[in-house]
Amino acid sequence: MATARKGRGGERERDASAPPDPEPLRVPVADSHTHLDMQGGDPDELVARAAAVGVTTLIQVGCDLEGSRWAADFAATRETVHATVALHPNEAPRLVHGDPDDWSGLRRPPGGDRALDEALAEIDRLAALPQVVGVGETGLDYFRTGPEGVEAQQLSFRRHIDIAKRHGKALMIHDREAHADVLRILQEEGAPETVVFHCYSGDTEMAKVCAEHGYYMSFAGNVTFGSAQPLRDALAVAPAELLLVETDAPFLTPKPYRGRPNASYLIPWTLRAMAEVKGMDEDDLAAAVAANTARAFRL
Template identity: 45%
Template sequence: MTGRRGAPPPPPEPLPAPVVDAHTHLDACGCTDADSVGAAMDRANAVGVRKVVTVADDLPSARWVSQAVEWHDDLYGAVALHPTRTAAADFTDDVKAELEKLAGHPRVRAIGETGLDYYWDFAPPRAEQREAFAWHIALAERLGKPVMIHDRDAHDDVLSVLRAERPQGTVIFHCFSGDAAMARLCADAGWMLSFAGPVTFRNASALWEAAAAVPLEQILVETDAPFLTPHPHRGKPNEPYLLPWTVRAIADLQRRPLDEVCAAVDANAERVFGPW
């Protein structure tokens, strides 16, 4: 495993019932082949993370995902171009055609991550990002697969594109970062909100309120590994086996028993990505 800083954290206490990591990047975690993928999945399964969705953010990663999902029975995938990689000069017809082919793999269960990113200075112009986002939504609709959204400092425009495109399939807000008002708006629209490590951070009161405001049947959990390692290991390398920290935080915020939350988020994942 590679990743952030220092040695990998120790495994957390296993969950009382299995859950699914709805969004991770096993290639960025240092997994390169069937053996390293299998080892990461073993570490996850040992603490109750029964299945994992590994997500592409560029074309080489999408190619890798479409191979890696065949290396383990509990690994599934999502493919798309991250919004920071959607400059018009690079997002050609050939790229679109290859993405569509890769997205058709039966173990690729979502189109993602796509969306808008206004944080990075190197991100493409906003109009080009919006056009690529709309294309990915249309692809998800054609294939009948969920669309998995990256939304960084772009809440209003992400919502604007969704209102314009009006996807009829499942919409997943990966690593939801909005406040309680936005969470309620998304929930009212029927969308899924996926929470990652930041919901465990000590300075995340707005995100705590958002997680508490969402109906449990619309919540997914994820690591976004190797990024966003949950407290108390923030800044250390992340991997799917650290997901229990986030699940326990959701249970606390929802004021529900941990086993009830595990069962619900697991069922939600199967409804969204399954049947397994």
Template identity: 45%
Template sequence: MSRKPRLPPPDPEPLAPLIDAHTHLAACGGRDPESVAAILDHAQGVGVGAVVTVADDMVDARWAVAAAEWDDRAHAATALHPTHAGDLTDETAEELRAMARHPRVVAVGETGLDYYWLGKSDDCASKQQQHEAFRWHIDLAKEVGKPLMIHNREADRDLLDVLAAEGAPETVIMHCFSGDEAIARECVERGYVLSFSGTVSFTNATELQAAARIVPDDQLLVETDAPFLTPHPYRGHPNQSYCLPYTVRALADLRDTDAQTLAGHLTATAERVYRIALPSV
């Protein structure tokens, strides 16, 4: 028997201002100006006034830049996801370098290391390819003077060692932070910015929740990573940027603060890190 598709979560109570620090508009269905506007209108209706839409591969990178050109509430981050690191060639490097200089591109990402898929997927780039592409993206972020947005899955130590050896850019964003409190403390000490997704609200995420409690306000971001990682109690349902207030409220509870105060800190950090401002309504 086929499983019925899970419905999108209901709209949360509005919470403003907010910026979704990492989403994937194309994967959410935003592949033309009208569908992008509909996603962003929905988000804006609950207080999420801007998003950073992120690339996994070259096709996604082009979609991300296009979305940021179509709507001033969208900004783009472009790079090759570590599992696609094998796609880095002279030709794609030239295109990525041009994208990174685009005025609507606010970060180089997501890049990093992903050891989870090694040996599980025939399409996953090798460890060597991942390391080479990661170092190239680190240098690109420094070259263009924009934040480096990190993807890290089961590669904590190697990833931090590569950043230290290569010399990290001025701003490093640990997208969808998944480490424990010790890794969080090391990242904080290095001055990195930690971005938390709906996973921090999961009932079994005790180590991640401990990490979320110790991050200073000015090194904290919040994201959906939509269409993935929908927050509790809607885990497994389709995610979009409008769901962000659920995660912010979960974070506020964890950090023993009120959601409105936290929203202000999160937005100020996003505006500073990405060098953006919420569009005037």
């Protein structure tokens, strides 16, 4: 195992090496949210490495036009990889307003709405493809985009909800510090048949609301972090029949390899941590998660 070492100034350098393979799962599962295009290296090798430890299905997620096209193209020729397509919540303000260094005093430039409309039209086209099983990641992110971007985000989210409903695809939600508005807009627009909260970040009360509406909750490696007790509390009350597992790779690497590059082959660490929180046998939870993923994305 590689270890962190001190740099020239005496500070510790981050270990950027790939973690070793975990013990394989006995019951195969899917990584319900990964970004193969952001991980470097050969994506087919990443798919194979995941399969070798029991992560036999991957959902490749688009965040912008380029990434959504890549996801659809890659999934078209790989039997075990499926795609979702969308504009990430933070993409909508960039399309409408441009990408300013300073958001203060922001004004909407000419053509901003048209740029968003054109991008959404392309997402609509891609969503119709058979290898595309979901519309996402869409939603709201009030952490990285300030108040000036809220209008564009909410408009984009509503349009993605419509696209998902018209094509009969799962809606994959990115929700960061925007729980109340995400739930409100889902109610106002009428939620699609299938809603997935990617990298679930709500509390126990929100988990109960999601359960009441039949929304899936997908947990990532951050559920293993020491500071994530509220997430574990939410997981504890979430019904097993609504649970998914994901990496959000290359982000959110689970313990004990937090801070190192994440990839789908590390799913077993997260799933085992989830089983411990739920008080479930590992194989039973894996079987439930596999069935839930197949049902949510109609695999």
